Amino acid sequence: MINDNPKADISNAEFEVLDVLWDEYPATSSDIVERLNQKKPWHDKTVKTLLSRLVKKGVVDFDKAQRQYLYRPLIAREDYTKKEATSFVSRLFKGKVAPLVAGFANQNSLSQQDVDELKALIKQWEQNND
Amino acid sequence: MINDNPKADISNAEFEVLDVLWDEYPATSSDIVERLNQKKPWHDKTVKTLLSRLVKKGVVDFDKAQRQYLYRPLIAREDYTKKEATSFVSRLFKGKVAPLVAGFANQNSLSQQDVDELKALIKQWEQNND
DNA sequence: CAGAATAGATTACACGTGTAATCTTAAAAA
DNA sequence: TTTTTAAGATTACACGTGTAATCTATTCTG
Secondary structure (H helix, E strand, C coil): CCCCCCCCCCCHHHHHHHHHHHHCCCECHHHHHHHHCCCCCCCHHHHHHHHHHHHHCCCEEEEEECCEEEEEECCCHHHHHHHHHHHHHHHHHCCCHHHHHHHHHCCCCCCHHHHHHHHHHHHHHHHHCC | CCCCCCCCCCCHHHHHHHHHHHHCCCECHHHHHHHHCCCCCCCHHHHHHHHHHHHHCCCEEEEEECCEEEEEECCCHHHHHHHHHHHHHHHHHCCCHHHHHHHHHCCCCCCHHHHHHHHHHHHHHHHHCC
């Protein structure tokens, strides 16, 4: 089951840990360290600390399997990203998403694929809102 | 002239200050305090501290007008929001903006106006990329 | 079984941030 | 001119965060 009301904010470093946990779970801390090390050269003690903090914050939980713990997220990635996106867009773009996309467009950061996906989204939206 | 390479990150509270400064500048600290107080009940000493930190970070500068300073931003709002958006989308959505918009859509956070603006952006994009 | 390895718990510590209070000095008021 | 006010500078201080090292207890290994 998923925690709908985590206790606190997730820091940047904590998010990186959660991010690889979301990729596949349950996972031991060694699994997580290993996956993280594909990208970040973080000391294993550091990752353990971050895991503990996530647990304390009510964002991650674990089951004991002998000596090791099997960690799993208590919040869904989609829920988290949705909330973060909403608050980000609200802070920086007065809540309107189009100006954000405009920034990407005028920066040449929009791919054909992005545009196709956006068109599909709009089509869908229009079907639901006629 | 605009600073293309600010010294450091801008904190949340600092951003709020910068945000109202962008609305209209140059501005005295009292102007800024007053505008901020429409929304945030921040002590005037607090705002002064934040302004000093922005100056130290190379994000804001000022000219002396007698006793008071006239503050002005050294970075443009559009540049800042564009960079932040890019890094945000890269962190949370693997760099692709469509999934972010999808989150808004499936949360019923898209207005007709948003959709109109997105369509216009896409049209524009397609004209530039044929 | 004794020692080594290792998992998690606890402790550490500097730096940034939120949130001001106090200090210093110059200008305005009386 | 003396006093008051108010601008900015300096100082404060607790809490979160990044980044581990050390402690403790359990499980392998020989």
